[in-house]
Amino acid sequence: MPVPQQMGKGDRMGRGPYEKSGLLEDTSLPPLRTITQSYDIFFPVKVEEKDGKKVSTIASDSMDVEVKLWYLPYGTMDDDPFLWKEFKKTVKISTSGK
Amino acid sequence: MKKIFYPLAALMLLVTGCAFCWAAPPGVGRDQTLAAQPKANSIAELAARYDSSSCIECHQQAHDEWAKSIHARSIFGTGRTALTFKTAIVNGAMEWPSSEVKTPKDIKVEHLMGCAKCHLPQLADATDKVAQEIVTTIWDWDAALKKEDFDKAEKFEKTLTSLNINCLICHNRNAITHKWSEGYPKKDTVYGSKSGEHMDGKFTKMAKGQIVSESILCGQCHGLGPNFDQENPTQCATAYGSYLMAYVPEGGNKTCQQCHMKESKLGHDMQSYRSKVMAEKAVDMHVVTNSVYWRDNATIRPKTSVRVELTNHAGHGIPDG
Numbered sequence: 001m002p003v004p005q006q007m008g009k010g011d012r013m014g015r016g017p018y019e020k021s022g023l024l025e026d027t028s029l030p031p032l033r034t035i036t037q038s039y040d041i042f043f044p045v046k047v048e049e050k051d052g053k054k055v056s057t058i059a060s061d062s063m064d065v066e067v068k069l070w071y072l073p074y075g076t077m078d079d080d081p082f083l084w085k086e087f088k089k090t091v092k093i094s095t096s097g098k
Numbered sequence: 099m100k101k102i103f104y105p106l107a108a109l110m111l112l113v114t115g116c117a118f119c120w121a122a123p124p125g126v127g128r129d130q131t132l133a134a135q136p137k138a139n140s141i142a143e144l145a146a147r148y149d150s151s152s153c154i155e156c157h158q159q160a161h162d163e164w165a166k167s168i169h170a171r172s173i174f175g176t177g178r179t180a181l182t183f184k185t186a187i188v189n190g191a192m193e194w195p196s197s198e199v200k201t202p203k204d205i206k207v208e209h210l211m212g213c214a215k216c217h218l219p220q221l222a223d224a225t226d227k228v229a230q231e232i233v234t235t236i237w238d239w240d241a242a243l244k245k246e247d248f249d250k251a252e253k254f255e256k257t258l259t260s261l262n263i264n265c266l267i268c269h270n271r272n273a274i275t276h277k278w279s280e281g282y283p284k285k286d287t288v289y290g291s292k293s294g295e296h297m298d299g300k301f302t303k304m305a306k307g308q309i310v311s312e313s314i315l316c317g318q319c320h321g322l323g324p325n326f327d328q329e330n331p332t333q334c335a336t337a338y339g340s341y342l343m344a345y346v347p348e349g350g351n352k353t354c355q356q357c358h359m360k361e362s363k364l365g366h367d368m369q370s371y372r373s374k375v376m377a378e379k380a381v382d383m384h385v386v387t388n389s390v391y392w393r394d395n396a397t398i399r400p401k402t403s404v405r406v407e408l409t410n411h412a413g414h415g416i417p418d419g
Contacts, residue, residue, distance in 0.1 A: 001417050002336055008324065017182060017334040018190035018212055020419075021324040028415035029381065031340065032348035035408045042392070043400040058400055067385050067406055071371060071417055082371060085383040093389045093400040 002026045015075070041065065043093060062092045127282035132271055135285070138224040141231050141257060148220050150265035152298055157265070163367035169263040172217045173232070177243075180236050180258060183213050187233065194330065205233045212332040216319035218261055220271060232258070263319075272318055273307045280308055313341060313413075316354040321418075340414035350413055357413060371416075380412040 005022035006014035014020045029035055044059040069085040070077070128134055138144035154161045164170055174180045191199040191209050199209055206226040207214075210233075214221040221228065239254035265288070273289035274280050283289065288296055289307030296304040309315045321335030322342070341354070358368045362375050371377045389402040410416050 002415065002419055004333065004419070008331070016185055016189055018186040018330070018332050020333045021331050022333075023336075026415065028340075028417055029408055029410035030348075030415055031345035031410050031412055032350055033410065035410075037406045037408075039404045039406070040392075040401050041404060043402070045399060056397055056399070061400075063389075063402060065387055065402060065404055067383070067404065069381070069383055069408065073417070084371065084377055084381060087383060087385040089385070089387055091387050091389045091402045093391070093402075097391075 001028050058093065058095075061095050062090050065089050065091055125277060125282060127284070128277070130284050131282050132266070132285045133220070133223045135223070139227050141228060141235070141261060144220060144224045144228055145260040147223065148264060148266045148271070152300065153265045156297065160265075160366045163365040164264070166367045167369065169368065171259045172263045173214070173261055174255060174258040177255075179217065180239060183210070183217075183232075184236050184240060186213055190330075197330070202233050202237060203230070205229050208329070212325070212328055212330065213334075215325060215328070216321070216334060218263075219267065219319070220261075232261075268315060269307065269310070270301070272315070273310060275309055275314055275318065311353060311355050313338065313353045313355075317341070320354070335418055337414040337418040340418065344415060345413045352413055354413065380410065380416060382409040382411065383407070384409075 003024045003026065004014045004020035005024045006012040006019050008021035011024065013024055041063070043061075043063055045056045046059050047054055047056045049055070065088070067085075067087040068083060071082040071084050073080055073082065122129065132147060135147065138147050168175060172179070173183065175182075187199070187202055187205060187209070190212075191197045191205065192201070197209065199205060207221055207224060207229045210218075210221060210229050221232075235254050235257050239251055239258065242248075242250035242254060269288045269290055270283050270285075272283075274283050277283075284303070284305075286301055287303040287305050288298075288301045289305050290310055291306065292304050293306050294304050296302055307315075317338035319335070320337040321333060322339040323336055324331035324333045341350075357379070358370075358376070359365055362369070362373070362379065364373065364375065369376050371380065384407040386405045386407075387402050388405075389400065392399045392401050
């Protein structure tokens with residue numbers, strides 16, 4: 001979002017419209033452009049000891065991935081959040097191989 | 099005689115001086131606008147000055163669409179806007195040492211224009227008494243809500259919503275931005291897509307509004323950034339600034355009205371992200387996943403890479419603010 005500068009000076013954000021003048025930064029989605037973000041999500045693993053060695057095995061070969069685009073008009077999930085877009089998919093990983 | 103002459107001379111000077119003080123601001127036709135009438139002295143008077151109820155008979159659909167939009171309750175909003183007026187007074191004007199506002203009773207039109215420039219531009223055509231009445235009504239509404247006196251709260255809400263951004267603001271008062279080159283909006287004329295006679299007792303003429311289909315009409319309120327014309331600049335909206343400086347440079351060539359009124363098929367029910375059609379039109383989200391085994395020196399850990407692409411098709415940054 002465009003992060004308004006309090007009274008047009010310094011490093012503090014202004015939230016009330018009466019104090020917003022200037023921008024500290026702008027993380028809004030710019031018009032007619034595509035923004036890409038990548039996330040690495042590791043599958044949960046179980047670590048057990050076998051013959052004195054730590055062995056990790058995957059807890060499950062599938063994982064439910066949810067991506068939600070929220071708009072938070074007041075900057076917090078506690079106050080009138082708006083779910084703009086949602087994506088759900090179950091992804092799988094192979095269980096054979098070395 | 100001398101004793102009489104000097105006071106007379108002084109009186110003459112005073113009268114001449116006042117004539118200069120009261121000289122009308124420049125602009126041929128400025129005195130023929132709705133804004134130039136004697137200043138409204140109450141909420142009821144201001145609401146009557148910009149009363150567009152006579153439009154409904156012939157423009158029922160446009161009215162019904164508009165009534166669903168936030169323009170129809172521009173100083174009240176969902177209640178949040180009214181409370182923000184209050185916050186702007188308590189946390190803003192009352193805290194600023196040079197504002198001359200010690201209590202809400204000190205509020206004048208000029209103090210409210212930080213909000214009202216967009217939420218109620220016609221407040222500039224009213225006396226400080228109207229600013230006071232608005233402030234009192236907001237305070238009373240809030241107090242009634244806190245006491246859970248909902249009937250009273252509704253009454254105050256009705257008063258506050260009697261002032262809004264209606265037909266006459268966009269199709270008359272604010273319909274001409276370049277008044278020295280195109281003339282001032284006339285008090286008997288509505289500005290739209292046609293010219294000629296208009297079937298209305300008060301607004302008897304139609305004229306082609308040069309900017310009624312242009313983004314600049316909306317840009318008057320939907321913001322460039324700080325309003326430097328004010329004693330204490332504020333910026334509520336920056337959408338028009340983003341339109342000019344980001345959307346157009348990226349090759350965008352649609353107007354606000356094309357997206358918000360025509361393509362959305364919402365007409366005068368101008369909406370933003372809370373409307374399903376606008377939300378869907380504005381942003382695309384494309385997600386690609388790829389699951390792989392990550393291997394460091396000793397361990398392998400499966401992971402999935404999630405790549406999220408967000409494309410903003412709107413004519414401004416999202417969100418605005």
